[in-house]
Every structure is written in C-alpha cells, then in structure tokens.
Amino acid sequence: ARAAALAQEHWIKARAEKNFSLFQPSLERIFDLQRQVAACFGRQASPYDPLLDQYEPGMKSAQVRQVFADLRRELVPLVKAIAAKSETDDSVLRKDYDEQKQWDFGLQVIKQFGYDLERGRVDKVPHPFCTTFSLGDVRITTRVARNFLPSYLMGTMHECGHALYEQGFAPELERTPLGGAASLGVHESQSRMWENLVGRSRGFWKVWYPRLQAAFPENLGGADFEVFYRAINKVKPSFIRVEADEVTYNLHTMLRFEVEVDVLEGRLEVKDIPAVWNARFKDYFGLDVPDDGQGCLQDVHWGIGYIGYFATYTLGNIISVQFWEQALKDAPSIPGDIERGEYGSLLKWLREKIHRHGRKFMPVDLIKRVTGGPLDSRPYVAYLKRKYSEIYGL
Numbered sequence: 325a326r327a328a329a330l331a332q333e334h335w336i337k338a339r340a341e342k343n344f345s346l347f348q349p350s351l352e353r354i355f356d357l358q359r360q361v362a363a364c365f366g367r368q369a370s371p372y373d374p375l376l377d378q379y380e381p382g383m384k385s386a387q388v389r390q391v392f393a394d395l396r397r398e399l400v401p402l403v404k405a406i407a408a409k410s411e412t413d414d415s416v417l418r419k420d421y422d423e424q425k426q427w428d429f430g431l432q433v434i435k436q437f438g439y440d441l442e443r444g445r446v447d448k449v450p451h452p453f454c455t456t457f458s459l460g461d462v463r464i465t466t467r468v469a470r471n472f473l474p475s476y477l478m479g480t481m482h483e484c485g486h487a488l489y490e491q492g493f494a495p496e497l498e499r500t501p502l503g504g505a506a507s508l509g510v511h512e513s514q515s516r517m518w519e520n521l522v523g524r525s526r527g528f529w530k531v532w533y534p535r536l537q538a539a540f541p542e543n544l545g546g547a548d549f550e551v552f553y554r555a556i557n558k559v560k561p562s563f564i565r566v567e568a569d570e571v572t573y574n575l576h577t578m579l580r581f582e583v584e585v586d587v588l589e590g591r592l593e594v595k596d597i598p599a600v601w602n603a604r605f606k607d608y609f610g611l612d613v614p615d616d617g618q619g620c621l622q623d624v625h626w627g628i629g630y631i632g633y634f635a636t637y638t639l640g641n642i643i644s645v646q647f648w649e650q651a652l653k654d655a656p657s658i659p660g661d662i663e664r665g666e667y668g669s670l671l672k673w674l675r676e677k678i679h680r681h682g683r684k685f686m687p688v689d690l691i692k693r694v695t696g697g698p699l700d701s702r703p704y705v706a707y708l709k710r711k712y713s714e715i716y717g718l
Contacts, residue, residue, distance in 0.1 A: 327353050328629035335627030342617035344598045351626055352594045355587055358631045362588070370484050371588045375632030379508045380639060382686045385585055388635045391642065392578045398705045400608055402712065403572055406559045407610060409716045414555035417473045419543045426468050426476045429539050433532065434476075434484040437518060438671045439464075452479045454486035454515075459498045462490040468710055474556060478519050485518035486511060488671065492679025507687040508633070512640020513647055520570055520641075521648050521707075522662060522670070524557055531665040557715055561609040563618040563676070571708055575608045577637040580623070584631055643691060643702040647678065650695045 331350035338347035372385040435441065439597060449465040456462045464483040467474035497503040505511040533552060537544040544552070559569045565576035565631050568705035583601060586592035592600060601620040602613040613619040625633055651673045652658055661669045677694050691699055712718065 327357055328627070330631065332624065332627040334393065335621065337622060339617050339621040342615040344616040344621060347621065347627070348595055351597075354626060354629050355594060355631065358629070365597070372585050372632060375588075376635060377632075379633050379636050380687060381507055382688050383507075383509075383635075383639075387583070387699070388581065388639070391699065392581065392635075395574060395642075395705065396578055396608070398701075399571065399575060399708070402709065402718075403559070403575070403608075405718050406571065406712060406716050407561060409718075411560065412554050412558040413551070414558045416544065416547050416552055417555050418471055420470055421473050421540060423468045423470060423494065425511045425539050429536060429673065430466070430476055430480040432521075432535075434464075434480060436483055436665060437481070437488065437522075437667050439484050440489055443491055444478070444487055446480070452483050454483045454490065456490045457493060457505070459491070459493060462487045478523060481523040482515045482519040485515035488518070488674070489514040489679055492675045493682040494680040497597075497652050497684075502683045504683045506678075506681070506683055506685060506690050509639035509643055510637035510687050510690060511638055513643035514640075514678070515673070516641050517644040517648055520542060522667070523643060524570065525662065526553060527659055527662040529553055529556070530663050530684070547631065554715055557711070559712060559716070561611055563605075563611065563613065564622055566623075572609065572710060574638045574641060577634050579604055579608060580634045581638075583620070584634065588631070597617045639699070642699065642704045645707045646691065646695045646700060647674075648699075649703055651677075692699060 331347070331354055334347050334350040338344060355697060358375055359371055361369065362374045365374040368374060368399070370385045376383055376385055376388070431446065434446070443460045444462045444464065447463065447465045452464070452466045454462070454464045464480070464487045466476060466480045466483055489505060493503055529549070529552070533544075533549055537547070557570065559571045561572050562568055565573065568576055579601065582604070583592065583597060586600075587594060587597070597620050598616055605611060605613050605619065651670060654677075655669050655673050658670050658673075661667065678690070681690065685693060688699065691697075709718075
C-alpha cells in the first residue's frame with residue numbers, strides 16, 4: 325500500500341513531464357512486491373497467474389495468451405484494412421453541445437435501459453466509474469465534453485451497464501460473500517454490451533437519433549442518419565486506450581498484458597519498457613509513439629499497483645458477444661425491441677442468466693452455463709468483421 329501510494333505520485337509527475345525514468349524506480353518496486361505476492365501462492369506456471377486470479381478467478385495467463393494471440397491475428401489486419409480506407413468524417417460529433425442538454429438526454433437513455441434512480445444516482449467526475457454501497461445504492465459517475473458528444477453518451481451507457489449488473493444481484497445474496505460480480509471480465513461484459521452492442525447499433529439509433537436531433541437541432545437537424553452512425557462507429561488507431569474505438573481498443577489492452585507478463589517472467593526489465601512498448605505499438609497500430617505520456621505512462625493502473633488487471637478489459641469484450649448471441653437465440657425479439665426503444669427483454673434475460681447469480685459461479689463456469697461452451701474469441705471477431713466490413717466496405 326505504501327509503495328503504491330508513493331508510486332502514484334511519481335506516475336503523476338512522470339506522465340506530466342513525459343519521462344518514464346521518473347517512474348521507473350517506483351515501478352520496479354511495484355513489480356518486485358507483486359512477485360513476492362505471487363510467490364505466496366506456491367509454484368505456478370507463471371507468476372502472473374495468482375495476480376490475474378484476483379481479478380478473473382480461475383483464469384490462467386496461458387489461456388489469456390492464447391485467446392489474445394487468436395484475437396491479435398485477426399484484429400491487426402482488420403485495423404490495417406480499415407486504415408487504408410478514406411477516413412470517416414466525425415465532425416458532426418465535434419460541434420458545441422450544451423452540457424445540460426447532453427446530461428438530460430443521457431438520463432433519458434439509461435432510465436429507459438432500466439437503471440433504477442430510486443436505488444442510484446448520476447454525478448459528474450473527471451473519470452467515470454460505478455460504485456456500490458448496497459443493493460439499494462448503486463451509483464454511477466460520468467463526464468461531459470462540450471466538443472465531443474460520444475464522451476458523455478458512450479461513457480454514461482458504459483457505466484449504466486455496470487450499474488445494471490450491480491442492481492440485479494439477488495436480494496438474498498446481499499451482505500454475503502456471493503453478493504458481488506463473478507469477475508471483472510464478466511462485469512466489463514455488461515458495460516461493453518450496453519455501450520457497444522446496444523449503444524453503437526443501428527437499431528438503437530433508429531429510435532434515439534431523431535430525439536437527439538430534436539435536442540440539438542442546430543448541430544444535427546440536417547445531419548444524415550448514416551453520417552452520424554458512421555461517425556459514432558469511426559475506427560482510427562490512436563495512442564490513448566480510453567479514447568480508442570471498438571476495434572483498436574483491444575490492441576491497447578493486449579499490449580499492456582504482454583508487457584506485464586514479460587516483466588514478471590523475467591524476459592523484460594522495467595527500464596526497457598518504453599522501447600518495447602513503442603516497437604510493439606508501431607507493429608500493432610502503425611503509429612510512432614511521440615512520448616512516454618502517450619505511451620506506456622498513459623494509464624494509472626501500474627502506479628496504483630494493479631498488475632494482472634488489464635486482461636479483463638478485453639475478456640469483457642469477448643464475453644459480451646458470447647452472452648449477446650445467446651440472448652438473441654433465447655429471446656429473438658431483442659433486436660426488434662431495441663429498434664422500438666424497449667430494453668426489457670434484454671434486461672430480463674441478463675437478470676435471469678447472469679445478474680441474479682452474483683458470485684455463485686466461477687467466471688468460466690458461468691460462461692459455460694450461459695452459452696454452453698468455453699470462453700471463445702471467435703464470435704467477437706466475427707461481430708467486428710461483420711459490422712465494420714459493412715461500414716467501411718471491406
């Protein structure tokens with residue numbers, strides 16, 4: 325705790341000055357302590373395994389490595405194929421949007437999703453999150469950018485997905501060890517489902533885009549639906565993970581996972597992280613990292629001691645599509661309901677299959693119980709290829 329508290333301050337300074345060497349001694353200490361933590365669990369196939377287990381119980385780094393390798397093999401060519409196309413114009417999203425009108429619109433959306441404001445609230449913060457004090461008090465936070473509409477809209481839907489999960493635990497599990505999420509990956513599957521599979525879909529915007537136009541007639545009154553839909557789904561390689569699009573996002577998390585594993589297993593020294601990061605970033609994204617602040621220092625997680633965490637972001641994306649496809653099989657009315665602005669059928673399915681169980685099942689067992697099979701990246705890859713081949717004419 326002491327090392328992490330000190331490291332966070334060093335990270336803040338290092339990032340501000342774009343100088344990894346200011347953070348290096350603290351990060352070396354963090355990794356050394358995490359190796360000691362891993363050693364407490366006896367001999368493991370990898371020291372990463374017990375650290376990953378804190379966030380994704382039962383998952384092993386070898387499994388994650390294989391899933392990520394399969395995913396990377398498909399995603400890197402897809403990103404390059406999209407990059408070769410003419411860039412999507414997203415200027416419609418970058419006009420001046422009144423903050424209060426954005427706020428009111430987002431509240432309408434998440435109330436329609438099923439977020440219970442009698443058992444929660446929404447507040448403004450610099451970095452969005454969801455926090456739970458009890459089953460009757462599940463709060464979300466978000467941020468508003470006047471000149472980039474998706475920042476608030478997608479962030480609010482994302483946090484709402486987390487909150488819907490937390491509000492859906494069975495009442496009898498409250499104040500017990502089972503009254504929580506199965507894992508961070510499962511948690512992330514819920515937020516990414518509502519943000520991306522619902523919130524970036526054509527069906528969603530068929531009903532909500534006219535309402536958004538009515539809220540911002542000066543910006544969107546004459547903007548074509550197709551232009552807006554393509555803008556909200558724009559793919560462009562960028563340096564910062566939290567600003568990444570649906571396709572390139574996973575390459576960010578995979579890169580950090582690989583670096584963490586290499587350091588813990590002794591193949592990489594902390595002092596060499598920036599050089600390795602920049603080389604792999606060039607390979608995955610085709611971009612030259614301009615400085616450490618936009619490279620390996622961009623996220624605070626290492627500075628607060630979180631090693632083993634990052635894989636859960638991409639696992640959540642993968643799991644979200646597996647759950648989604650099963651939901652469509654079990655409740656075929658869901659796509660049509662979404663086009664009418666009705667989300668009860670989807671939420672009912674999620675409550676029954678996932679939410680109410682809390683932490684009763686290990687994540688791998690929950691996935692098999694819901695979908696009939698193991699964690700599998702293929703449905704996620706197929707979804708991305710299908711959606712973005714249509715948008716970009718691949």
